[in-house]
Amino acid sequence: MKILVIGGAGYIGSHVVKELMAAGHKVTVFDNLSSGLRQNLFAENGFIYGNILIQSDLDAAFAQGFDAFAHLAAFKAAGESMILPEKYSVNNITGTLNIMNSAVKYGCLRMLFSSSAAIFGSPQYLPMDENHPKNPENYYGFTKLEIE
Structure with a gap:
């Protein structure tokens, strides 16, 4: 498959790219390098x-x-998200909607979304699973849950 990895120059993104390559996929990275590094490409x-x-x-x-x-591709600093929630809304929510709009426009309908355990908040039980109540305790977690 030909796969676009948005945020692929970041730590997790570069590992996703590596695994996709190992599986034989043709990968292109899309990144603004605001937190990703050229060394990760x-x-x-x-x-x-x-x-x-x-x-x-x-x-x-x-x-x-x-x-x-x-x-x-998301801003991910939980503490900063509580101080600058608008920064996280614009990037994490609006940016994701932009991605999805372009993907649909060009017929790319298979999406892998990197979520976060931050959507769950404090554990109500362990181990946490997909049925765990979702109650983000920071704005970063809220933006990830909104996209889900």
Whole structure:
């Protein structure tokens, strides 16, 4: 499959890219390098410098024709999210809607979304599972839950 990994230059994103490559997929990374690093990119992959808040960047990427995409592009600092919730709303919620709009526009309908345990809040029981009550305790967790 031809897969676009949005946020693929980050720590988790680069590991997702590595696993997708090992499985034989053709991978292109889309990242603005705001927290991702060029050192996390692999020479075998395509790279698109772009921002999820700029629809034309996403359209140009998805226009290349992908079978699927992985979305790992989010601001993730829980403490900062409580101080700057608007920053997290714009990037994590609006940015994700932009991604999905471009994906649908270009017929890329398979999505892998990187969520977070932050959607659950304090454990009500252990081990936590998908049925655990969702009660985020920070704005970062709230933005991830809103997208789910």
